[in-house]
Amino acid sequence: MTHELTSAIAKSFGLFYLLALSIGITVYAFWPSLGKRFDKAANSILDDEDGPCR
Amino acid sequence: MMQRLTGAERQLALIISVLTLLSGLAMAAAGRADPLGIHGWIVVLFAGAVFLLTLGSIYDPEPREDRAVSYYDDPTKVGLILALGWAVVGMGMGVWVAAQLAWPDLRFDAAWSSFGRIRPVHTSGVIFGFGGNALIATSFHVMQRTSRARLAGHVSPWFVLLGFNLFCIIAASGYLMGVTQSKEYAEPEWYADIWLVIVWVVYFVLYIRTLARRNEPHIYVANWYYLAFILVVAVLHIVNNLAVPASLTGAKSYSAFSGVQDAMTQWWYGHNAVAFFLTAGFLGMLYYFLPKRAERPIYSYRLSILSFWGITFFYIWAGSHHLHYTALPQWVQTLGMTFSVMLLVPSWASAGNALMTLNGAWHKVRDDATLRFMMVAAVFYGLSTFEGSFMAVRAVNSLSHYTDWTVGHVHAGAMGWVALISFGSIYAVVPLLWQRETMYSWKLVEWHFWLALSGTVIYVFAMWNSGITQGLMWRTYTESGTLAYSFTDTLVAMHPYYVARAVGGALFLTGAVLALFNVVMTIRHAPEKRPERDYPTSSEATEPAVPAAE
Numbered sequence: 001m002t003h004e005l006t007s008a009i010a011k012s013f014g015l016f017y018l019l020a021l022s023i024g025i026t027v028y029a030f031w032p033s034l035g036k037r038f039d040k041a042a043n044s045i046l047d048d049e050d051g052p053c054r
Numbered sequence: 055m056m057q058r059l060t061g062a063e064r065q066l067a068l069i070i071s072v073l074t075l076l077s078g079l080a081m082a083a084a085g086r087a088d089p090l091g092i093h094g095w096i097v098v099l100f101a102g103a104v105f106l107l108t109l110g111s112i113y114d115p116e117p118r119e120d121r122a123v124s125y126y127d128d129p130t131k132v133g134l135i136l137a138l139g140w141a142v143v144g145m146g147m148g149v150w151v152a153a154q155l156a157w158p159d160l161r162f163d164a165a166w167s168s169f170g171r172i173r174p175v176h177t178s179g180v181i182f183g184f185g186g187n188a189l190i191a192t193s194f195h196v197m198q199r200t201s202r203a204r205l206a207g208h209v210s211p212w213f214v215l216l217g218f219n220l221f222c223i224i225a226a227s228g229y230l231m232g233v234t235q236s237k238e239y240a241e242p243e244w245y246a247d248i249w250l251v252i253v254w255v256v257y258f259v260l261y262i263r264t265l266a267r268r269n270e271p272h273i274y275v276a277n278w279y280y281l282a283f284i285l286v287v288a289v290l291h292i293v294n295n296l297a298v299p300a301s302l303t304g305a306k307s308y309s310a311f312s313g314v315q316d317a318m319t320q321w322w323y324g325h326n327a328v329a330f331f332l333t334a335g336f337l338g339m340l341y342y343f344l345p346k347r348a349e350r351p352i353y354s355y356r357l358s359i360l361s362f363w364g365i366t367f368f369y370i371w372a373g374s375h376h377l378h379y380t381a382l383p384q385w386v387q388t389l390g391m392t393f394s395v396m397l398l399v400p401s402w403a404s405a406g407n408a409l410m411t412l413n414g415a416w417h418k419v420r421d422d423a424t425l426r427f428m429m430v431a432a433v434f435y436g437l438s439t440f441e442g443s444f445m446a447v448r449a450v451n452s453l454s455h456y457t458d459w460t461v462g463h464v465h466a467g468a469m470g471w472v473a474l475i476s477f478g479s480i481y482a483v484v485p486l487l488w489q490r491e492t493m494y495s496w497k498l499v500e501w502h503f504w505l506a507l508s509g510t511v512i513y514v515f516a517m518w519n520s521g522i523t524q525g526l527m528w529r530t531y532t533e534s535g536t537l538a539y540s541f542t543d544t545l546v547a548m549h550p551y552y553v554a555r556a557v558g559g560a561l562f563l564t565g566a567v568l569a570l571f572n573v574v575m576t577i578r579h580a581p582e583k584r585p586e587r588d589y590p591t592s593s594e595a596t597e598p599a600v601p602a603a604e
């Protein structure tokens with residue numbers, strides 16, 4: 001493990017896997033059909049705690 | 055409190071406290087007069103107290119409550135009170151440190167009371183004692199509510215809470231004796247570090263097991279933040295504390311890293327301690343308690359997911375901004391700087407999300423000091439992250455580094471964001487947990503709010519002024535090319551700001567004392583009220599807990 005090797009990995013693979021992860025997460029967060037599920041989750045903490053939830 | 059545990063659980067608690075007590079005795083025997091030995095006796099005392107407490111109720115009748123119909127909140131309650139206790143101690147120490155900087159005679163000439171020893175008592179006291187206990191307690195609360203399931207275990211939450219506080223006591227008492235491995239926010243020595251790893255793994259397992267029992271298909275975003283806090287802090291703690299003890303009979307150890315690697319490891323740890331201890335967990339609080347208190351769902355759930363992953367990806371790379379203009383390779387500094395600037399996006403996404411949630415409920419913010427605590431916390435979160443991203447730029451850092459500007463930034467985040475969101479969450483949750491109508495005194499909450507806000511503003515403005523004055527004086531040259539000001543000149547210039555900071559800190563501390571008083575009085579005197587809601591979902595009552603489709 002030399003400094004050159006580490007920096008080469010960081011500058012190439014390190015950059016691209018992060019970009020890929022970011023794109024992946026953005027796509028997930030804004031995937032249209034997931035909207036309902038997210039709304040339900042956001043509301044779940046408000047109407048919770050009254051016994052059986054569904 | 056022990057009456058809520060079954061006989062078998064009480065026995066388990068007894069066994070654990072005996073094992074801890076024996077390790078304490080071993081430390082005391084091995085360490086003798088070394089601080090390790092003294093710490094051994096502290097462990098013995100602590101474990102002994104837990105042992106006696108458990109023994110006192112070992113023959114009590116078995117609990118008859120039906121565990122499926124309520125949450126297990128005893129550890130949360132104790133954790134909240136411990137958090138406020140540590141707040142008073144830690145902030146009290148902060149005021150003393152601040153006063154020593156303004157009036158050095160306040161050291162009183164003892165070794166234990168010197169600046170270098172009480173400063174880490176302040177930092178660990180507030181970050182770990184106050185912040186850590188608040189995080190652990192609220193996480194127990196939130197994980198149960200959002201999962202609609204009871205804690206997965208009755209002894210392990212106590213082990214986590216009390217074990218963590220033992221760590222805090224070992225840390226603080228060690229500093230006063232001069233024990234430190236000279237890594238900021240990771241000062242405790244190897245034996246304390248090993249203990250914290252055990253506690254932390256139990257914490258993680260408890261969290262995961264509780265989530266596994268959930269009656270709610272989607273894992274609410276607050277849990278992600280709490281989990282990131284637990285998981286990443288474990289990784290950071292283990293790596294940064296890799297060390298070889300000089301001997302097994304003494305406290306001293308040597309780090310596994312040296313030179314610039316050591317510096318990089320330390321600030322990779324240090325900045326992610328900011329990110330995952332002082333930010334991620336408190337964002338978990340924000341995402342649960344703010345919508346709950348405002349009675350409005352979070353403005354954009356999608357944005358909350360995006361900012362969660364943004365924060366997790368970016369923060370990990372930002373640590374090198376603490377090491378600008380050092381032996382660290384230039385590209386690593388640039389990497390840290392770039393990620394720090396990018397961090398502004400997910401940070402502001404969270405702050406904006408919180409404020410947009412309140413949009414339309416401003417009358418509530420006006421009338422309700424508890425909600426106002428949370429609102430102002432979100433504003434300070436936005437402010438301090440903006441400031442941080444700015445200070446991470448190398449050219450700006452050349453002015454701000456080593457000056458009080460950094461200290462101002464720290465406290466904009468620590469007081470304005472971390473402490474205010476914690477106080478808000480505590481005020482929101484205390485009446486619910488102790489089944490009271492409201493807090494004992496709303497006036498005191500209001501007083502606390504204004505004391506805390508004015509204390510923070512005074513503190514931060516004093517440090518901005520002091521820091522920039524100091525930084526500019528250090529880089530002013532005369533015509534002949536020599537430095538225009540001596541170091542003493544800068545000290546004289548900073549003195550008024552140091553006095554102001556001590557005053558601001560004292561206001562903030564007063565607020566924390568009021569909070570402790572108010573909570574104690576709520577428990578003792580506020581009228582009772584059984585909540586109609588706030589019970590877990592019984593899994594039998596509904597369809598399968600986690601439908602296959604989700």
Ligand code: HEM
Pocket residue numbers: 145146148149150151152153155173176177180181185460461464465468469472473555556558559560562563
């Ligand atoms: C009563 C309020 C407070 C006062 C008076 C206070 C005072 C101080 C002082 C005097 C220092 C040393 C600065 C120096 O070395 O020049 C300091 C450092 C620090 N305090 Fe506080 N503090 C307060 C609240 C808090 C809170 C609530 C937190 C965290 C949740 C906190 C976290 C820190 C940290 C992390 C440092 C180290 C900063 C660095 O190394 O740059 N403080 N504080």
Ligand code: HEM
Pocket residue numbers: 238324328332333372375376377394395397398401435438439440441442443444445446447451454455456460463464467468471472
């Ligand atoms: C986008 C977010 C943030 C960025 C990019 C950032 C950046 C920075 C930078 C550049 C420094 C100065 C390093 C130096 O010159 O030595 C610093 C120091 C510090 N920041 Fe932040 N900051 C952020 C948010 C926060 C928040 C929210 C908190 C607290 C809750 C915080 C707590 C601290 C602490 C404790 C230090 C002092 C470390 C030390 O020297 O002991 N930061 N930060």
